[in-house]
Amino acid sequence: MNRHIFITNSGFPPERWKEAFPSSHIVSADSLKDSASAKLFWIHLPGESMLSSYLPDVISRLSHERFVVLSDQPNDEQGLEVLSLGASGYCNAYADAEVLAQVAEVVLKDGLWVGRSLLNRFIVSVNTRMQSVVKADPNLNTFGLTEREHEVALRVARGEPNKTIANDLNISDRTVKAHLTMAFKKLNVRDRLQLALLINRGQ
Amino acid sequence: MNRHIFITNSGFPPERWKEAFPSSHIVSADSLKDSASAKLFWIHLPGESMLSSYLPDVISRLSHERFVVLSDQPNDEQGLEVLSLGASGYCNAYADAEVLAQVAEVVLKDGLWVGRSLLNRFIVSVNTRMQSVVKADPNLNTFGLTEREHEVALRVARGEPNKTIANDLNISDRTVKAHLTMAFKKLNVRDRLQLALLINRGQ
DNA sequence: TGCGCTACTGCCCTTTGGTGCAATAGACCT
DNA sequence: AGGTCTATTGCACCAAAGGGCAGTAGCGCA
The missing domain is CATH 1.10.10.10 (Winged helix-like DNA-binding domain superfamily/Winged helix DNA-binding domain)
Incomplete structure (x- = not known):
C-alpha cells in the first residue's frame, strides 16, 4: 500500500534501491501477485533482453498502477517503447539513491520522468513534422554568421x-x-x- | 548567483512565486541585464501573446543559462515551441508553490519538466515514425570517473x-x-x- | 569615387586553462 | 599500523584564448 515494490528477476538488485527506499520490497516477476498494491512499482529491465513479452506481461498484472522502468542499459528506443506502454518514468537502474527518490517524487505527483536525450529527440522529431506551424529560422545553418x-x-x-x-x-x-x-x-x-x-x- | 529570477512584464506576478522562493527577484524583461546570473531563470509568458519575438529576445539575453517558462494559458503547441527554444521546463504560471519548488529541483538536476499531455503527444508522434536506428551508449553515466x-x-x-x-x-x-x-x-x-x-x- | 562590409594581420596585453611538484587529511582496506 | 584512494590546496610556470587598437586590402553598391 504505502511502500515501493521493485520487480526484478536479476539476482543482484542494486543496493541503491534499498538505500533510496529502506522499507521497499524486492520481488521477482513470477511471485508478483495480481492484487499487489504499492505506492509505486519499479520494474527492472535487465540488459538487452527487452523480450517484448516480458514487460507487457508484468505491466498487465499491475492493474493500472503507476510504474517506473529501470533499465540496466538505457537507450532512447527502449525508453520510447517503455513510455508508450504506459510507464511514468524511465531511468538507469544504477541511478543514485538521490535520483531515485527524485523520480519517485515526480512520478507520484503525476509527473513523468524521462531522460534529457530522449525528450530532445521527441522535440526534434515533432518539430520536423510541424514545420507548417513552427516557422523555420531562415539562417538556421549559418547562425547569422558570415x-x-x-x-x-x-x-x-x-x-x-x-x-x-x-x-x-x-x-x-x-x-x-x-x-x-x-x-x-x-x-x-x-x-x-x-x-x-x-x-x-x-x- | 544563488537565487531565482522571475522575468515578467505583467503587473501582478503570482505571489506563489515569492511563496515558493522567498529570496527570489522579480524583474521586467526590459530591466534584465545581459550579465544577470541566477540559480534559475523563470520567464513569464502572459496570455496568448506569444509574439515570436518576445521570448527569443529574452532568452538571448540569458546567455544560455537554464530557464523555465511559466505560461498563463499553457497548451501543447506553446510548450513545444518553448522547449524547442531551449527551455528546461514549461508549466502553469499559477502552479502551487510546492510544484514550483519541485520544478526547480528537477531542472537544477538536469531534468526537464513537461506536462503529461505534451509528453504523450511526443510519444504518439514519434512512435508512429521511428525506424531510425541509433546506437546506445552503455556507460553514459559514470565514465569511470570518481x-x-x-x-x-x-x-x-x-x-x-x-x-x-x-x-x-x-x-x-x-x-x-x-x-x-x-x-x-x-x-x-x-x-x-x-x-x-x-x-x-x-x- | 566614396562608403560599408568582409577578410586578414601585427603588437601587446590580460585572463583562463592546464600541469608538475609537493603536501595535508580523511576514508577504507589488509 | 601501514598502504591506497580520494579530495583538497598552494606555488610556480607555460600555453592558449580573448580582445583592444590600428592598419591594409578587395568587393559591391550608390
Missing part, C-alpha cells in the same frame, strides 16, 4: 584549437581569433566552449 | 568556467583543475572543450 566566421565556428564546435584551424585555413592565429570574437558577439556566448555547445545542440 | 570528478566534468560540459564551478562546490579553483586533469586523462581528451563534446555527444 561564411568565414561560420567556417571557423564549425571547427571550434568540433573541438579544434585555434592553431589547427589557422593552419587548415591558411590564415594566422590572430585572424581565427578575430572571427571568433565576432561569432561570440553575434551568438551572445562567452567563449569557444559555449559556442560549441550551442552549435552542437540537438544533434 | 564522484567528484564526474560532478566537475558535468559542469564543464554545461559550459561553466572553473571559477564558477569552484564557487558552486565551495572548493578552490585549483582543486577544480585537479579534478579536470584527472578526468582528461581518464577520458583521453585534451581539454575541457573535448570533454564537453564527449559528454554531450548523442544528446
Whole structure:
C-alpha cells in the first residue's frame, strides 16, 4: 500500500534501491501477485533482453498502477517503447539513491520522468513534422554568421584549437581569433566552449 | 548567483512565486541585464501573446543559462515551441508553490519538466515514425570517473568556467583543475572543450 | 569615387586553462 | 599500523584564448 515494490528477476538488485527506499520490497516477476498494491512499482529491465513479452506481461498484472522502468542499459528506443506502454518514468537502474527518490517524487505527483536525450529527440522529431506551424529560422545553418566566421565556428564546435584551424585555413592565429570574437558577439556566448555547445545542440 | 529570477512584464506576478522562493527577484524583461546570473531563470509568458519575438529576445539575453517558462494559458503547441527554444521546463504560471519548488529541483538536476499531455503527444508522434536506428551508449553515466570528478566534468560540459564551478562546490579553483586533469586523462581528451563534446555527444 | 562590409594581420596585453611538484587529511582496506 | 584512494590546496610556470587598437586590402553598391 504505502511502500515501493521493485520487480526484478536479476539476482543482484542494486543496493541503491534499498538505500533510496529502506522499507521497499524486492520481488521477482513470477511471485508478483495480481492484487499487489504499492505506492509505486519499479520494474527492472535487465540488459538487452527487452523480450517484448516480458514487460507487457508484468505491466498487465499491475492493474493500472503507476510504474517506473529501470533499465540496466538505457537507450532512447527502449525508453520510447517503455513510455508508450504506459510507464511514468524511465531511468538507469544504477541511478543514485538521490535520483531515485527524485523520480519517485515526480512520478507520484503525476509527473513523468524521462531522460534529457530522449525528450530532445521527441522535440526534434515533432518539430520536423510541424514545420507548417513552427516557422523555420531562415539562417538556421549559418547562425547569422558570415561564411568565414561560420567556417571557423564549425571547427571550434568540433573541438579544434585555434592553431589547427589557422593552419587548415591558411590564415594566422590572430585572424581565427578575430572571427571568433565576432561569432561570440553575434551568438551572445562567452567563449569557444559555449559556442560549441550551442552549435552542437540537438544533434 | 544563488537565487531565482522571475522575468515578467505583467503587473501582478503570482505571489506563489515569492511563496515558493522567498529570496527570489522579480524583474521586467526590459530591466534584465545581459550579465544577470541566477540559480534559475523563470520567464513569464502572459496570455496568448506569444509574439515570436518576445521570448527569443529574452532568452538571448540569458546567455544560455537554464530557464523555465511559466505560461498563463499553457497548451501543447506553446510548450513545444518553448522547449524547442531551449527551455528546461514549461508549466502553469499559477502552479502551487510546492510544484514550483519541485520544478526547480528537477531542472537544477538536469531534468526537464513537461506536462503529461505534451509528453504523450511526443510519444504518439514519434512512435508512429521511428525506424531510425541509433546506437546506445552503455556507460553514459559514470565514465569511470570518481564522484567528484564526474560532478566537475558535468559542469564543464554545461559550459561553466572553473571559477564558477569552484564557487558552486565551495572548493578552490585549483582543486577544480585537479579534478579536470584527472578526468582528461581518464577520458583521453585534451581539454575541457573535448570533454564537453564527449559528454554531450548523442544528446 | 566614396562608403560599408568582409577578410586578414601585427603588437601587446590580460585572463583562463592546464600541469608538475609537493603536501595535508580523511576514508577504507589488509 | 601501514598502504591506497580520494579530495583538497598552494606555488610556480607555460600555453592558449580573448580582445583592444590600428592598419591594409578587395568587393559591391550608390
